Amino acid sequence: MVTKKIQAAFILIFAFGFILSGCGGNGQKNESASSGASEGSTKSVKIRFAHTWGGTDGKTGVFKEKLEAFRAAHPEINLVDEFSPGDELKTKLKVDMASGNTPDVFLYWAGESYMRPLVDGDVALNMADYFAASQSVKKEQWSDGAWSDTAIDGEAYLIPIETSKSFLMYNKEIFDKYQLQPPTTYEEFKEVSKKLRENGIIPLSMGSKGSNPGHWFFSAIATQFAGGVEDGEKLSTEYKFDTEAFTKAAEIISEMKALKAFPDDTVASGDWAPSVVPYNEGKAAMLFTLPWTLSMLNKDITAKSELIPMIRMDGAEKDPATYTIGGYTMSLVINKKSFEDPDKKAAIVAFADSLLSDEMFAAFAGTGMMPAKTLEANLDTLDPFAAKVFEFTAPFNVLPFTKSKLPGAKSTEVFNRSMDELFAGVIKPEQFIAKVNEAVAGEKP
Amino acid sequence: MKQNRGLFSVLFLAPASLLFLLFFIVPVFFSVYYSMTEWDAVSKPEFSAFSNFASLWRDADYWTSMRNTLWLVVMTLTIKIPVALILAYLLLRVKRGFKFFRTVYFLPVVIAPMAIGLMFSLIYSESGMLNQTLDLFGLSFLQQNWLSDPDIVLFAVSAPQVWQNIGLFFVIFLAALQGIPNETFESAEIDGASSTRTFFSIAVPMLWDVMQVVIILGVTGALKMFDHAWAITQGGPGVSSAFASVYMFMKGFGSYEFGYASAISVTIAGYALAFTIVFKKFFSGKDSLEY
Numbered sequence: 001m002v003t004k005k006i007q008a009a010f011i012l013i014f015a016f017g018f019i020l021s022g023c024g025g026n027g028q029k030n031e032s033a034s035s036g037a038s039e040g041s042t043k044s045v046k047i048r049f050a051h052t053w054g055g056t057d058g059k060t061g062v063f064k065e066k067l068e069a070f071r072a073a074h075p076e077i078n079l080v081d082e083f084s085p086g087d088e089l090k091t092k093l094k095v096d097m098a099s100g101n102t103p104d105v106f107l108y109w110a111g112e113s114y115m116r117p118l119v120d121g122d123v124a125l126n127m128a129d130y131f132a133a134s135q136s137v138k139k140e141q142w143s144d145g146a147w148s149d150t151a152i153d154g155e156a157y158l159i160p161i162e163t164s165k166s167f168l169m170y171n172k173e174i175f176d177k178y179q180l181q182p183p184t185t186y187e188e189f190k191e192v193s194k195k196l197r198e199n200g201i202i203p204l205s206m207g208s209k210g211s212n213p214g215h216w217f218f219s220a221i222a223t224q225f226a227g228g229v230e231d232g233e234k235l236s237t238e239y240k241f242d243t244e245a246f247t248k249a250a251e252i253i254s255e256m257k258a259l260k261a262f263p264d265d266t267v268a269s270g271d272w273a274p275s276v277v278p279y280n281e282g283k284a285a286m287l288f289t290l291p292w293t294l295s296m297l298n299k300d301i302t303a304k305s306e307l308i309p310m311i312r313m314d315g316a317e318k319d320p321a322t323y324t325i326g327g328y329t330m331s332l333v334i335n336k337k338s339f340e341d342p343d344k345k346a347a348i349v350a351f352a353d354s355l356l357s358d359e360m361f362a363a364f365a366g367t368g369m370m371p372a373k374t375l376e377a378n379l380d381t382l383d384p385f386a387a388k389v390f391e392f393t394a395p396f397n398v399l400p401f402t403k404s405k406l407p408g409a410k411s412t413e414v415f416n417r418s419m420d421e422l423f424a425g426v427i428k429p430e431q432f433i434a435k436v437n438e439a440v441a442g443e444k445p
Numbered sequence: 446m447k448q449n450r451g452l453f454s455v456l457f458l459a460p461a462s463l464l465f466l467l468f469f470i471v472p473v474f475f476s477v478y479y480s481m482t483e484w485d486a487v488s489k490p491e492f493s494a495f496s497n498f499a500s501l502w503r504d505a506d507y508w509t510s511m512r513n514t515l516w517l518v519v520m521t522l523t524i525k526i527p528v529a530l531i532l533a534y535l536l537l538r539v540k541r542g543f544k545f546f547r548t549v550y551f552l553p554v555v556i557a558p559m560a561i562g563l564m565f566s567l568i569y570s571e572s573g574m575l576n577q578t579l580d581l582f583g584l585s586f587l588q589q590n591w592l593s594d595p596d597i598v599l600f601a602v603s604a605p606q607v608w609q610n611i612g613l614f615f616v617i618f619l620a621a622l623q624g625i626p627n628e629t630f631e632s633a634e635i636d637g638a639s640s641t642r643t644f645f646s647i648a649v650p651m652l653w654d655v656m657q658v659v660i661i662l663g664v665t666g667a668l669k670m671f672d673h674a675w676a677i678t679q680g681g682p683g684v685s686s687a688f689a690s691v692y693m694f695m696k697g698f699g700s701y702e703f704g705y706a707s708a709i710s711v712t713i714a715g716y717a718l719a720f721t722i723v724f725k726k727f728f729s730g731k732d733s734l735e736y
Contacts, residue, residue, distance in 0.1 A: 091698050098486035098703065117701055121487030210679050265590040267598070267682055268570040283572060409485075413700035417683050424593035424682040 045347040046078040047338070050093060050106035052330070054083035058295045058367040066363065070354045077347045087210070090114075097123060104338035104348055105355075108158060110150040110328040111404035112236050113412040115157055118333065124157040125334040133349045137356045141373055149400055150328050159356060160328035160372035161364075164290050165393040166216050167324065168311070173304045174201060174285045182286075182308045186252070189311045193261045196285050203261045205277075205284035208423035209270025211403065211416040214253075217288050218419065219325045219401040222249035224316035232405040239407060239444045241437040246402070250422060250429035252313060257425045266423040272296070290326075294368050294386045302385035307392040323397040327404055328372055332356065407443040414439035473714070479707035486703045497708035506684045507709065510692035517603055517670055517688060521663040525607050526656075529614030534648055536615075537622045538640070547619065554612040562676025565605045566592070569677070592678050595685035602674045602686045609673075610666065614659050621655040622648060657728055664724075665717040689713050 053063040071079055082103060084092045089107065096102050102123055108114060118124040131139050139147070139156070146160050170182050178199055183189040193203035208214030222228040228245035235241065256262060263269040263278055272293050278284035280298045288310075297305075310320035332355060338344050354360065361371040366381040370390070382390065406412045418435045421427040427435070480497055482490035501507050536546050553561070568574045569591035576588045591601040625648070633643045649656075671690040674680055680687030680695060687695065689709060697706030 094486050094698055094701070117485050117487045121485070123487055209681065263571050265569075265571045265593045267593040267678055268566065268573070268591065274566075274570065277570070278572070281572070409699070409701040413695060416699070417681060417695070420681040421683040424590075424595075426593075426595050426682045426685070 044076050045344055046080065047105065047344060047347050047351060048080045048082060048103040049351065050082040050084065050089060050096070050103040052084060052086055052089050052107055055085045057085070058292075059364055059369060062363045062367055066354070066360055070351065074347075074350060077350065079351065097121070102335050102337070104335050104344060105351060106333055106335070107161070107330050108333045110158060110160060110331045111406075112152065113404070113406045113409050115150075115152050115333075116408060119152045119157050122336060123333075125336040125339045127156040127159055127334070129339065130159075130334055130349065130352060133345065134353055136353050143374055145398075146328060146372055150331065158331035158333045159352075160331045161356075161361075162330040163326060163328050163370045163372040163398070164292070165324045165326040165370065165396060165398060166220060166288065166290050166310075167307055167389055167393055168286065168288045168309065169279075169305045169307050170286045171279070171282065171284075171301065171304055172306050174282070182306070183311055184309070186311055186313045189261070190259060192285075193256075193259055197260050202263050202278050202284040204256075204286045204288065205269065205275060205279040206262045206288055206423075207266040207269030207271070207275050208420045209267050209274070211419040212271050213275050213289060214266070214270065214419050214423045215403045215415070216290065216325055216401055218249050218253060219399075219403070220288070220310045220320065221252050221313055222246050222402060223323075223325065223399050224310075224313050224318050224320055225249070226317040228318070229399055232400065232402045235402075235405045235440060236407040239441050241440045242433050246436075247429065247433050248313075248315075250432045253422055254425070254429045257423065262423065266425075267420060270420065270423070291368060291370050291386070291389065294383070294389065297385070299385075305385070307388065323399050324393055325401050326393075326398040327400040331372075407440060411436065411439040411443050476707045476710055476714075479704055480711045482704040482707075484704040484707075485701040486697075487701070490704065493704065497705050498712075500705065501708055501712065506687075507689075507692060509684050510680075510687045510689045513599055513684075513687060514668060514670070514689045516599060517606065517667040518664050520603055520607055521610070521667045522660070525610050526614055526659055526663055529611045529659075530618050530649075530652070530656075531644075532611070532615050533618035533622055534644055536619060547616070550615050551612045553609045554616075556609070558606075558609065558672030559676050561605050561609055562673040565601075565673070566677045569601055592686075593682055595682060598678060598682070598686040602677050605673045605677075606670055610663070614663065617655060617659055618652065621652050625651050657724070661721055661724060664720055668713050668717050668720075 051063075053059045067079070067081060071077075082092070090109070093102070093106060093108070097118075108118070115124065127139075131137065137159075142160065146163075147156055150156065150158060150160055174180075174196070175182060178195055178201075180192050180195060181188070183192045189203075196203045206214065206217055219232075222245045223232075225245035225248050227243060228249070231240075231243040231245050257266070263284070269275055269278060272289075273296055276287060276289060276293050276296050279287040280296070280301055282301065287305075310324070312320050332352065334348060334352060339348055356373070358373070358375055361373045361375055365371045365375075368382060368386045380387075403412065403415060406415055415436050418427065418432050422429065422432040479490060481492060481494055483493045483496075484490035532550060536543065536550070539546060570576075571590070575591065579585060579587045589597050592598055629647060629651075630643060633647055638646065669690050670688050671694065674686050674688055674691050675694065678686045680691040684692060684695075690713065693706045693709040693713070696702045696709060
């Protein structure tokens with residue numbers, strides 16, 4: 001009986017070892033496969049970079065090209081790039097972090113709610129350490145606003161790559177057909193909306209799924225009212241969302257919904273690609289959007305489109321013709337643990353230097369991305385409508401979107417869901433404010 | 446010789462058992478542990494005993510997601526399984542085109558649920574295929590905001606799941622029906638039994654063992670359903686179309702509450718286990734009819 005048990009145990013250990021050796025073999029294979037073009041050279045350092053620049057992203061081609069150039073110039077670095085589309089990168093990184101497998105360098109979203117856990121969890125490197133190590137990239141190459149808008153506890157834990165400016169456009173052909181003038185005030189917007197709806201046209205292509213793009217529009221309204229900008233700034237210190245400006249913005253969205261200013265199904269028209277569909281199809285007369293949807297717009301529609309400032313709300317304190325909602329979105333984060341590894345540090349600095357070089361930013365700008373780094377944009381290489389957007393939004397001040405100021409991930413998740421409900425007309429403005437306010441208050445330490 | 450045979454069996458069973466242990470049993474225990482912690486997936490977990498479960502009890506959104514899940518279970522028992530069984534029974538009697546129909550009904554099963562979700566989100570869009578078709582047939586009054594009306598959205602996200610899963614149950618039932626000797630059906634026919642009578646008096650009783658498996662698969666599958674709802678609405682608006690696993694994902698990957706999300710997953714596993722035990726206990730000894 002004892003012999004049998006020993007035999008069984010032996011077999012189990014043997015099988016276990018067999019499986020593990022099998023797994024080890026695969027790992028080596030993958031690593032060698034990832035060596036890519038420069039096979040045969042000695043790969044002394046392996047670094048991983050997680051990003052969203054693949055698939056249908058406009059920057060894919062440029063990024064691949066630059067990546068290959070970096071690999072060729074640094075045969076001693078085994079650079080493994082890990083692509084996840086859009087928001088899926090958040091999911092991937094959370095799994096990686098939970099399993100202690102955080103990539104060495106990765107793209108992430110700027111904003112208190114996104115970055116706070118990475119700072120508190122000691123994952124993100126204080127970029128002062130990177131700037132001290134880099135020979136070519138300096139903090140001064142970004143504007144002061146870039147650092148103040150993305151700082152956590154006054155320190156930089158990321159380097160902004162992409163910035164954004166929202167804009168409002170309209171289909172001139174539709175407006176001309178119904179002899180309408182583009183609206184400048186909320187009263188005009190309501191009149192225009194009524195006439196467009198009577199003719200079967202959706203006034204404004206706008207939806208909310210996971211709060212996109214609805215929350216940008218919410219911010220564009222809320223910031224016009226007294227205290228709207230300050231209320232956002234104070235979210236992480238006073239934990240209050242039930243302010244007058246936010247309440248007014250919620251009421252206006254609810255009223256617009258009732259007036260049928262948006263597509264009827266705001267969830268189906270939510271998220272970035274679906275939000276431009278009614279406009280692209282000529283079924284919507286106006287579109288409020290951001291630069292990353294430029295590549296999704298049809299050329300024949302942009303040829304008929306003109307840009308206008310955001311509509312001025314009744315009782316607005318801030319003139320929407322002087323500013324736009326935007327800010328720093330996609331940024332570069334360095335894994336602190338990896339940076340402190342003497343074997344990896346030089347490779348990480350070399351790769352970050354390459355990613356943050358003027359050359360790389362200029363190449364990205366050529367694809368329609370608004371670069372966060374201060375550099376002269378060459379509009380000649382851009383699509384004509386993208387160049388038009390860049391020129392139109394250039395003089396505007398940029399105010400941050402409210403969501404980026406939420407104090408944590410829990411309140412952000414409630415904000416996202418409640419924003420969808422507000423746009424869908426499922427909840428009343430006061431319910432929206434109460435729900436988010438409760439979540440924001442719940443973040444208070 | 447007998448001892449060698451035992452050794453041989455253990456040798457071949459060990460890898461699978463170890464994999465099952467490593468990738469299924471161990472993570473279950475980890476989930477149970479994390480469900481009793483406050484954990485954001487970045488910092489170290491802090492033990493909080495049963496506080497997550499106490500919070501769940503008071504969480505109205507969790508109960509909404511559970512109610513939505515229960516709805517899917519009811520759909521599984523009342524639509525998916527009966528329709529799959531009827532289709533399999535009807536196809537069994539088809540002489541020409543058997544392989545074609547079998548393939549057609551099974552085809553949705555091999556498509557990735559996320560792809561189906563994306564496909565249906567286009568179908569449900571305001572100017573999508575569904576509303577256009579209704580308009581084409583003069584049924585414009587039936588047009589709806591399929592994804593933003595909380596009274597309808599649950600039907601909208603459930604439909605693709607029902608459509609896709611019917612194919613799986615259909616194939617299981619078809620295989621089981623093909624195992625029933627033809628003579629049994631022929632005898633019934635000679636005795637003058639109608640198709641309906643044959644179905645209820647021969648097919649259903651003789652498939653009872655398979656039916657039990659399909660019910661357990663269907664109910665436990667409904668409890669963990671995620672892909673379609675996430676792809677179509679992300680559980681929204683609010684949590685109107687969130688099933689329990691979607692809500693778990695919202696909490697884990699949306700708000701970094703991995704401890705809380707683990708507690709939700711533990712309750713899902715608990716419900717599935719409880720259902721299986723009760724179901725098997727209740728129906729144990731009720732074997733399929735044999736002629």
